[in-house]
Amino acid sequence: MNTSIDNENTIEPVLLNDWHVVATSEEVVEGELIPSTLMERDLVIWRDSSGQVHVWEDLCIHRGARLSKGFIASDKVVCPYHGWNYDGRGQCTLIPASPNETPMKKAKTVVHYAQEKYGFVWACIGTPEQDIPHFPEWDDAEYKTVVCGPYTFKSAYRALENFVDPSHFPFVHAGVNGLMDNPDPIPPFKVWEEDGVLHSSEVQVTQPYGDPREVPVIAYYAYKIMRPNVAYFKKRLVISDPERAHEGREADRFCTYFTAQQVSPEQSIIRICCAMNFDPQPSDADVRRRQDLVYKQDAEIVDTQRPERIPVDLRAELHHSTDLLGMKYRAWMREMGIKYGTV
């Protein structure tokens, strides 16, 4: 792993200036230093006593030790090597070997943009050019939200493409999200770009265990790819078992907001937030159990794909009309000039 900023020139501005999830909010407990790696940059995340999160380079300006191996005292990060203290702005405020001296201004850590949203800690290691993609159900009182993961995958982009691919359900998730002995044909659907977001029209699939209620459903997925590493679907659900149909309502929806943290071009961490408006609501444990199963099944196959970096030249690999959203995703990334993690 690189320790510093020497890969800065290899990351395109579109990724460098984007917001990326680097932890869940829950992982960043006050008083703890959490190491995280984003595009081979080693970061340290911490939360001060006011609840504010900070994301810095995991590197002490003095002699390059990892700050994440240190500790927090009185809202200061203390380096594990010579004990230099850094305040919430990243400024060194105390050099214990020279306690009466005011540390020079340049004794400062590299501080990144950081914010919390949708149950995640986000960082931008460049200069943010846009907002974090909107997750409409997060603020909707009708919806229960559950953060799930982390799930480790090789390619973030292959994992995201899999997230928007309904034709793998009957095989990878046989008996859960599809029927292997009776796979759904995928009827033609539309994909369009609007305000920099790729949208799909609804895709209909049969799911024997389509959501945490453990009911068979006909599901209608509408997808959005919002950023190279952020996607979303809203699934409309109709309970297909007539005996249990009364458990559902026309308004029932299950949504997932998907994020990928690129640790390196061939290593990623997927974290998702599910939102559902069922009545009664499933428990957090029921939601997580099903997601853990589904993402484990996905990783077992997705991580076997070669090349490990996704090809964005559509002449590589063989595309079918039922892969329309994946194709558009690759072409869209190519247009943006994304080279990091692609071939």
Ligand code: FES
């Ligand atoms: S390396 Fe951090 S205080 Fe010396």
Ligand SMILES: [Fe+2]
């Ligand atoms: Fe899947």
